[in-house]
Amino acid sequence: MIPSPLFRFEITARSVRARCGIFNTPHGELVTPVFAPVGTQAAVKAVTPAQLEELGATLVLSNTYHLYLRPGADTVEEMGGLHRFMNWKHPMLTDSGGFQVFSLTKIRKIDEEGVTFKSHIDGSMHRFTPEKSIEVQQKLGADIIMTFDECAPPYDSNYNQQALERTHRWAERCLEAKTRPDQALFGIIQGGVFPELRQKSARFISSLDFPGHAIGGLSVGETKSEMHTAIEAVNEILPEDKPRYLMGVGSPEDIINGILRGIDIFDCVLPTRLARHQAAMTMTGRVNLMNQVHARSAKPIDENCLCYTCQNFSRAYLRHLIVAKEILASTLISIHNLFMLQHLIQQARSAIQADNFEEYSSQFLKNYQSSKQ
Amino acid sequence: MIPSPLFRFEITARSVRARCGIFNTPHGELVTPVFAPVGTQAAVKAVTPAQLEELGATLVLSNTYHLYLRPGADTVEEMGGLHRFMNWKHPMLTDSGGFQVFSLTKIRKIDEEGVTFKSHIDGSMHRFTPEKSIEVQQKLGADIIMTFDECAPPYDSNYNQQALERTHRWAERCLEAKTRPDQALFGIIQGGVFPELRQKSARFISSLDFPGHAIGGLSVGETKSEMHTAIEAVNEILPEDKPRYLMGVGSPEDIINGILRGIDIFDCVLPTRLARHQAAMTMTGRVNLMNQVHARSAKPIDENCLCYTCQNFSRAYLRHLIVAKEILASTLISIHNLFMLQHLIQQARSAIQADNFEEYSSQFLKNYQSSKQ
Numbered sequence: 001m002i003p004s005p006l007f008r009f010e011i012t013a014r015s016v017r018a019r020c021g022i023f024n025t026p027h028g029e030l031v032t033p034v035f036a037p038v039g040t041q042a043a044v045k046a047v048t049p050a051q052l053e054e055l056g057a058t059l060v061l062s063n064t065y066h067l068y069l070r071p072g073a074d075t076v077e078e079m080g081g082l083h084r085f086m087n088w089k090h091p092m093l094t095d096s097g098g099f100q101v102f103s104l105t106k107i108r109k110i111d112e113e114g115v116t117f118k119s120h121i122d123g124s125m126h127r128f129t130p131e132k133s134i135e136v137q138q139k140l141g142a143d144i145i146m147t148f149d150e151c152a153p154p155y156d157s158n159y160n161q162q163a164l165e166r167t168h169r170w171a172e173r174c175l176e177a178k179t180r181p182d183q184a185l186f187g188i189i190q191g192g193v194f195p196e197l198r199q200k201s202a203r204f205i206s207s208l209d210f211p212g213h214a215i216g217g218l219s220v221g222e223t224k225s226e227m228h229t230a231i232e233a234v235n236e237i238l239p240e241d242k243p244r245y246l247m248g249v250g251s252p253e254d255i256i257n258g259i260l261r262g263i264d265i266f267d268c269v270l271p272t273r274l275a276r277h278q279a280a281m282t283m284t285g286r287v288n289l290m291n292q293v294h295a296r297s298a299k300p301i302d303e304n305c306l307c308y309t310c311q312n313f314s315r316a317y318l319r320h321l322i323v324a325k326e327i328l329a330s331t332l333i334s335i336h337n338l339f340m341l342q343h344l345i346q347q348a349r350s351a352i353q354a355d356n357f358e359e360y361s362s363q364f365l366k367n368y369q370s371s372k373q
Numbered sequence: 374m375i376p377s378p379l380f381r382f383e384i385t386a387r388s389v390r391a392r393c394g395i396f397n398t399p400h401g402e403l404v405t406p407v408f409a410p411v412g413t414q415a416a417v418k419a420v421t422p423a424q425l426e427e428l429g430a431t432l433v434l435s436n437t438y439h440l441y442l443r444p445g446a447d448t449v450e451e452m453g454g455l456h457r458f459m460n461w462k463h464p465m466l467t468d469s470g471g472f473q474v475f476s477l478t479k480i481r482k483i484d485e486e487g488v489t490f491k492s493h494i495d496g497s498m499h500r501f502t503p504e505k506s507i508e509v510q511q512k513l514g515a516d517i518i519m520t521f522d523e524c525a526p527p528y529d530s531n532y533n534q535q536a537l538e539r540t541h542r543w544a545e546r547c548l549e550a551k552t553r554p555d556q557a558l559f560g561i562i563q564g565g566v567f568p569e570l571r572q573k574s575a576r577f578i579s580s581l582d583f584p585g586h587a588i589g590g591l592s593v594g595e596t597k598s599e600m601h602t603a604i605e606a607v608n609e610i611l612p613e614d615k616p617r618y619l620m621g622v623g624s625p626e627d628i629i630n631g632i633l634r635g636i637d638i639f640d641c642v643l644p645t646r647l648a649r650h651q652a653a654m655t656m657t658g659r660v661n662l663m664n665q666v667h668a669r670s671a672k673p674i675d676e677n678c679l680c681y682t683c684q685n686f687s688r689a690y691l692r693h694l695i696v697a698k699e700i701l702a703s704t705l706i707s708i709h710n711l712f713m714l715q716h717l718i719q720q721a722r723s724a725i726q727a728d729n730f731e732e733y734s735s736q737f738l739k740n741y742q743s744s745k746q
Contacts, residue, residue, distance in 0.1 A: 041697040042690070048704060050681065051421075071668070071693040079671055079689050087685040295444070298452055308423065312460040316452050317415070320444040324414040327700055331421060 007184040007211040009243045009264075013349075015357035017235070017262040020349050023212070023243050025091040025143040026182045027083065028058075032243060033259050033348055035250060035341045036061045036093060036267035041070065042086040045272045046330040047338065049087045055307060055335055056342040061093045061267040062086070064136050065100035069119050069126075073139035081141030092142040093267070096133045096174075098188070099216065099248070102151040110150065112166065130173040138180050144245075146214060147174040149188045154222045160192040168204050175208055186212040186245060193226040195233040202237035213238050214245040215263075219254065228257060235262040252281065252344055253370050256361045259348050271337035276330045278322050281337045283344065285369030287315075289333065294319045307339035308332075380557040380584040382616045382637075386722075388730035390608070390635040393722050396585070396616050398464040398516040399555045400456065401431075405616060406632050406721055408623060408714045409434045409466060409640035414443065415459040418645045419703040420711065422460045428680060428708055429715040434466045434640040435459070437509050438473035442492050442499070446512035454514030465515040466640070469506045469547075471561070472589065472621070475524040483523065485539065503546040511553050517618075519587060520547040522561045527595045533565040541577045548581055559585040559618060566599040568606040575610035586611050587618040588636075592627065601630060608635040625654065625717055626743050629734045632721050644710035649703045651695050654710045656717065658742030660688075662706065667692045680712035681705075 006024055013020040023030040036059040037044045037052060044052060044060060052060065067076060079085045082092060101107070105117035114129030133148035148170050152163035167190050178185045187210035191197030205213060215234050218227050231246065238244055243264040249255070250268020258266060271281060280287040280301040287294075287301060300310035301318070309318070309332040321329035344364075351360035379397055386393040396403040409432040410417045410425060417425055417433060425433065440449060452458045455465060474480070478490035487502030506521035521543050525536035540563050551558045560583040564570030578586060588607050591600050604619065611617055616637040622628070623641020631639060644654060653660040653674040660667075660674060673683035674691070682691070682705040694702035724733035 041693070041699055043694055043697075043699045043701045046700040046704070048424075048681070048701065049685070066697075070697055071689070075669055075689060075693075078669055079687055085687070085690055085693075087690075296448055296451055308421070312422070314452055314458070316444070316448060317458055317460075320414070320448075320458075321416055324416075324439075324443055326414060326416045327419040327703060328416045328421065330700060331419070331704070 006182070009212070009241060011240070013353045013355070015352040015355045016260075018259045018348070018352045018357040019262065019264065020352045021243065021264060023264075025184070027089065027091045027143055030059055030091045031349070032264040033255075033345055034059050034265055035255060035345050036265065037272065037338050038063075038267055038269045039086060039088075040269070041066045042076070042082060044334075044338075045276065046327065046334050047272070051308075051331075051335055052088070052338070053090075055339040056346075057090075057338060059091045059093060059265070060088050061095065062140070062142065063097070063100060064094045064133060064140065065097035065104070067094075067140060068097060068136050069121055073136040077139040077141070081139075083141065091144070093144040094137050094140050094142040094146065095247070096137065096146040096148040096188070097128055098133070098146075098149040099151050101128055112169075130170040131177040134174050134177040134185075138178070138183065141180075142183065144184050144186055144212065145178070146186050147171040147188050149190055149216055151217055152190065152192060154192040154217060154220055154226075156192065157194060160190070160194060160197055164190050164197055164201055168201070171205060171208060175210070184211040186210055186214045188214045188216040188247070189234050190217050191230070192217060193222050193230060195229055198230050198233045199237055202234040206238050206242075210242070212243040212245060214247050216247045218246065219249045224257070227254070228261065231258060231261045231263065250341065252283070252341070253365060253368055255341070255344060256348065256364050259352075260357065260361045271341055272334045275333035275337050278329070278333070280318075280333055281340045283340070283364070284367050289315060289318050290322055301336050302340070305336065305340065305343070307336050309336040309339075379555070382585070382614060384613070386726045386728070388725040388728045391632045391721070391725045391730040392635065392637065393725045394616065394637060396637075398557070400462065400464045400516055403432055403464045404722070405637040406628075406718055407432050407638055408628060408718050409638065410645065410711050411436075411640055411642045412459060412461075413642070414439045415449070415455060417707075417711075418649065419700065419707050420645070424681075424704075424708055425461070425711070426463075428712040429719075430463075430711060432464045432466060432638070433461050434468065435513070435515065436470070436473060437467045437506060437513065438470035438477070440467075440513060441470065441509050442494055446509040450512040450514070456514065464517070466517040467510050467513050467515040467519065468620070469510065469519040469521040469561070470501055471506070471519075471522040472524050474501055485542075503543040504550040507547050507550040507558075511551070511556065514553075515556065517557050517559060517585065518551070519559050520544040520561050522563055522589055524590055525563065525565060527565040527590060527593055527599075529565065530567060533563070533567060533570055537563050537570055537574055541574070544578060544581060548583070557584040559583055559587045561587045561589040561620070562607050563590050564603070565590060566595045566603060568602055571603050571606045572610055575607040579611050579615075583615070585616040585618060587620050589620045591619065592622045597627075597630070600627070601634065604631060604634045604636065623714065625656070625714070626738060626741055628714070628717060629721065629737050632725075633730065633734045644714055645707045648706035648710050651702070651706070653691075653706055654713045656713070656737070657740050662688060662691050663695055674709050675713070678709065678713065678716070680709050682709040682712075
C-alpha cells in the first residue's frame with residue numbers, strides 16, 4: 001500500500017454530519033474522532049506513557065506556554081524534541097500558548113505585534129508573538145501545531161470583533177513563520193458566542209489553506225446551546241476534507257455533541273483533573289468515590305469497563321487510597337477516566353461506521369447524567 | 374514435581390554464611406534473598422501492582438498498624454483480604470504493628486497485657502495486645518505475619534532487658550492466638566545493641582519453633598558496626614533451616630552486609646521514600662536528580678539499568694518532572710529505585726550460586742558511595 005501523503009485527511013465513514021477519518025502524521029495515522037489526553041508539562045498527570053498506550057490513547061497534547069517557561073523550548077529541542085523528551089512515540093499536538101497567556105498570566109501589554117506577560121510561576125516578564133509561538137512549537141516538534149490567537153471573553157462583542165481581526169492577521173503571520181515540513185499548522189477560529197463572527201472567522205481561516213482547523217474559545221463559560229450554535233455556524237463553512245478540532249472540550253456529553261456536529265479532534269484536562277478530585281467518569285455520569293457508600297463496595301467503578309483499574313480494584317480500595325492520600329488513587333482513577341473516554345470515542349466511531357450515530361448519540365445523552373463542571 | 378510442604382524453607386545454594394533459598398507460601402514460592410517493597414497503607418506509594426510485577430518484585434509488605442486504623446481490618450477482610458484488596462497476587466507480609474505503635478503514636482500505657490495508644494491520624498484511643506495483633510493480621514491474610522513485640526530504644530540496657538522478657542512472653546501468646554494454617558508466623562528477636570541480649574532472645578525465640586525468624590529493632594540509630602555485631606550474634610544461634618528476616622533494612626550496603634551475614638529477607642520504605650525526595654539509587658551510590666547538572670542531561674539515571682525509567686527517560690526529563698511538581702516523577706523514580714534493589718538482589722543470588730559472594734560483596738561495598746540516610 002502506498003502511504004497517503006503527509007497530513008492528508010481521509011474520511012472513511014459518515015453518519016449525517018458525524019464522520020470517521022484518518023489523519024496521516026509523521027508519527028503514524030491518527031484515527032478520528034479522537035480524544036487527546038493533556039500532558040500540560042510534558043506529562044499526562046500521574047500516568048506513564050506505557051499506561052497511556054495500554055488504555056488506547058493515540059494523540060497527546062502538551063502546552064507550549066508551560067514548556068516555554070519550564071524546562072524551556074531549547075532544552076526540549078536539545079533532548080531530541082517533545083516526543084523523545086516525554087517518550088510519546090505517537091502523534092502529538094501543541095497549542096500555541098495563546099489561551100494560557102490570556103487566562104493564566106497578568107498581561108502587561110497586548111499590541112499588534114504580540115503580548116507581553118508575566119510568568120505565573122515566578123513573575124518574570126516574557127513576550128509572545130505569532131513568530132515566537134511558531135518558533136517555540138517548532139523546537140518542541142509536535143506533529144500538529146496551532147496558530148497564536150487572541151482569546152477574548154465570550155460575551156464581549158466589541159472586543160471579539162477587534163480580537164478576531166488581530167487573530168486573523170496573526171494566523172497569516174504564523175503561516176508565514178512556519179518552516180518545518182513535518183508539522184501541520186492548524187488555524188484557530190474565534191468569535192465568542194457570536195455566530196456571525198464565528199462564520200466570518202471560519203471563512204477567513206479556511207481561505208488560508210491550513211491542513212486542519214480548530215475552534216477556540218469555547219467551553220469557557222457559555223451555555224451548551226451557545227456552544228452548539230457556534231460549532232454549527234463554523235462547521236457550515238469549514239471544508240469537509242480537513243480535520244476539525246474543538247479545543248479544550250472533553251466532557252462525555254460535549255464530545256458526543258461535538259461529533260454529532262462534525263468535530264474530529266478533542267482535548268481536555270477533565271479526565272485527569274476529575275481523577276485528582278476523586279471523581280470517576282462513567283457512561284451514565286460521574287461517581288464521587290469519596291462517598292461513604294463506597295467504603296465497603298467490592299464493585300469496580302464500572303462493572304462493564306475493561307480498564308486496568310476496573311479489572312483489578314474495588315471502589316472500597318479506591319476510596320481507601322483517596323482517604324489515605326495515596327498518589328496511586330490519582331493514577332488508578334486517571335487510567336479509568338481516560339479509558340472511559342477512549343471507549344466512548346470507539347463506540348462513537350462504530351456508530352458512525354454503522355451510520356446510526358444520531359440514534360446512538362440521542363440514546364447516550366438520554367442516559368447520561370450531566371454534571372456541573 | 375511434588376510441591377514442597379507449606380512454609381518449608383529449602384536452601385538451594387551457599388557461599389560462606391550467605392545463602393539462596395526457596396520459601397513455599399500459599400501465593401507461590403519465594404526465592405531468597407528477597408527485598409520487599411513496602412506498601413504501608415495497602416499500596417506501594419506511586420506504583421501500581423502491574424508495575425511492581427514488571428520490575429520483578431515478589432514479596433510486598435504492608436503495615437498492620439496503618440491498615441487497622443484505615444480502612445480497618447474488617448473492611449479488608451470483607452473485601453476478600455489484603456491480596457485481593459490491593460490486587461497483589463504474590464506473597465505478602467504484614468508486620469505486627471509493634472514498631473509503629475512504639476514509634477508513631479503517643480503511648481498512654483504499656484502493661485503486661487498490651488499497649489494503649491493514640492492514633493496518629495485522629496487522636497482516637499486504641500489497644501493492641503499480642504492476641505489483637507494476630508487477630509488483625511489474620512483478617513488481613515498475608516502469607517507471613519509477625520509477633521507483636523515491644524520496641525525499646527537501642528541503647529537503653531535496662532529497658533531492653535525488661536522489654537525483651539515481655540517480647541518473649543508476647544511471642545508465646547501470639548503463637549497461641551494464631552489459628553490460620555495458611556499463614557506463617559515469624560518470631561521477632563529484640564535486644565537493642567547488646568549482643569548478649571540478642572543471643573538470649575535468639576535462643577528463646579528459636580526454641581518456639583516458628584517457621585521463620587526476624588531481627589527487629591535495627592537500623593534505628595545504631596552504628597553500622599553495632600548492626601553487624603547484632604546480626605552476627607543472632608545468626609550464630611538461629612537454626613539454618615528457617616528464613617531470617619532483617620526488618621526495616623533496605624539500603625544497598627545494608628542489604629549486602631545482611632546477606633553476607635546470613636539474612637534472607639529485607640524490607641524498607643527507602644527506595645520509594647528516596648524517590649519522593651528526588652534521589653535515585655544506583656549501584657555506586659545516590660544521585661540527587663534536582664542537581665542543576667542534570668538539567669540538560671540526555672542520559673538515563675543509570676546507563677546499565679534495564680528498568681522502564683532508564684530505558685525511556687532522561688535525567689533532564691526526570692528533573693523537569695520534579696521541578697514542575699509532576700506526580701509522575703515519584704512514579705518513575707520509584708520504579709527505578711525498586712528495580713535497582715531487585716537487580717542488586719539478583720546479582721547477590723548469582724554470586725551465592727557461583728560461591729563467590731564474599732568477593733562480590735567486598736567489590737560492591739568498595740564501589741558503593743555510602744550516603745547518610
